[in-house]
Amino acid sequence: MAGLPGLPLTTDTPALIIGLVLIALCLAAAVVRPFGLSESAVAIPCVAIALITGASTLSVARHSVGGLLPTVAFLAAILSFGHLCAKEGVFDYLGSLTARLSAGSPRRLLVLVVGFAALVTATLTLDATVVLVTPVVLATTRQLRVADRPHSYACAHLANSGSLLLPVSNLTNLLAFAASGLSFGRFAAVMTLPWLLACALDWAGLRLAFRADLRTKASGAAEPRPLPRYALAVLGLTITGFVATTAVDVAPAWAAFAGCVALAAPALTRRRTTPVELVREASLGFCAFVLCLGVLVAGVLDKGAQRWLAHLVPSGTGLASLVLLALIAAVLANLVNNLPTTLALLPLVSGSPLAVLAVLVGVNIGPNATYPGSLATLLWRRSLPEDAKPSAREFHLLGLSTTPIAVVLVTGVVWLCAAPLGLR
Template structure:
């Protein structure tokens, strides 16, 4: 609810800018044409993820993986890592934060091992693992639209930094929690889906959606079709699940407010000062400078407005990917660095898992520079 209120305040600020002429109507219309399809995708994929979770898809998958781990926490953690990467890449970082977090915490609780390494893996991978595809992060969708890139062309640019970010993140989690990850546990019996029909409809829908998201079709179209299929299935088999809360209205209001307010700042030339700190050029150090500015900005004000503010100063595709590295993989220090982190913490507290923010931020201060540096140099290497 607080996110929705912030979004409404930002929309009011943007409306005042439009009424007073600070934000011209033509620029506002151009902004709407750019972001409405993106927000439509966010709504649709959130509905898909929520209904797939209601059908038991993620829970059953997690329990199957726990059974395959055969009592070894390290194997279970590797499975969680793979699941977090796949969820983030194909269904977005917010989906991972919202839906995977309670699953991995429940798995850890049933196995009687610490949930902290699994929870930390989930939130870090949700951010650092969100570089590969446009659908992985809202910032990526904006960048892909800005560059007019097919998803596979986008992935070709981001593959090396995405791999580097994931590997470094995983290494840091393991090296900071080796005793907990090398423990043993007693596997619990795998759960069966409550409604096999809904389970298989959800499974088929998600499996079909994944290739559609990289087909080159505007992503809001297959996501909307998938959402419609699941809405019909639940309307027939479990209508009580269908509620207004399935629509992520607070997130839409928050994102819309950020879009409009940052566009107003651009129109007023307030963000021009960032050109000095962002620098120019595409040498490894130039890219690292831009990524570092992006990471610092994301942790200061949130990754979405940080990207929007710095986008005009990332003039070519390689610099734009460097900016994404900073605002995506670097946004793991402050709780407000990304919306995914706030959603993750909300799920943890609802399950009784306490996280020390000072300790979280100290770990982030270790992980963010290492991850951003590794990903940026991987980008520079792949671009040569």
């Protein structure tokens, strides 16, 4: 296995320990958010400490930031775009439509919520599902007077496993897309069936786990919402733009930025949002956190962690090797979060598109097992009202009983779908 491109593979145990402690501190701060501070308030000083102590170097930092900047630019643009879609009533309309189509059946509502969350995650990233869709779904279940739990869980699980479809669905996808060498279209083609299977497995797990909650017919009705024609048209064109830009080797951030401009113009004119609000919704603090975390992970890899991981990661693209790789990625994601895991594993498998996709299955579906698996899951739990928060025992029992088999089965389908596209 090769080292990070352009960086030496060395061993420096004290620096490695310092780097690991700093990563843990950054992740803990992102979870707890002390005094309501941005994640970057801790991450930036941690990078400074890493540079001072030798846990990272300026050359490693420049290499890491340069590689991550296009990805982080897209993240900022798509977060603002999701906010504008919400302001234009896209999510309220889809929530109301979901309620009407359910015809008062909680079981049918669960199917629709799974589809709703999966489509939003795939097109507008998992953050949109966690932050914007979950409140709409909770409002819908309470208007219908049905149980919150199965539908709220659907938002959390589909925010992770529902992000397999497109390169733009998740920050991990953007990183994997860059490492895979695939076009936007080929990426989506090989991941369509795995994505559908992952969504179906989530639905089946929730349907079984909450079968008692899904028996009572709805006794209320959801409020109708107007159809946001212009916003939906811009959304469709923006998604088309993601495909078109990557086809001509242009960063998808430009398509997201164009969508922001198209929605921001009428929203600002009608005073439904403000420039300050748009900048705030871009989550620049979180974007800085991602860059800092990338620097810290690159430093840890440079100081010896990559050598250890290289012995752990299986070689080859046979089915058994890919399943093992996906399971390793899933376990690491639940131990240290999926973003550091992605940053650590991708350099080791970047020469094989199929291995990159196996890692992606692990870091996207794997976090459904535990709270620390992804920042999206932590954000979902933190944003729920007190009377809707699940118990840690219930969450982890459900996740640990369904996630491993989902990782194995979905990886197997990735392996099968890769053959027609010449990836194995």
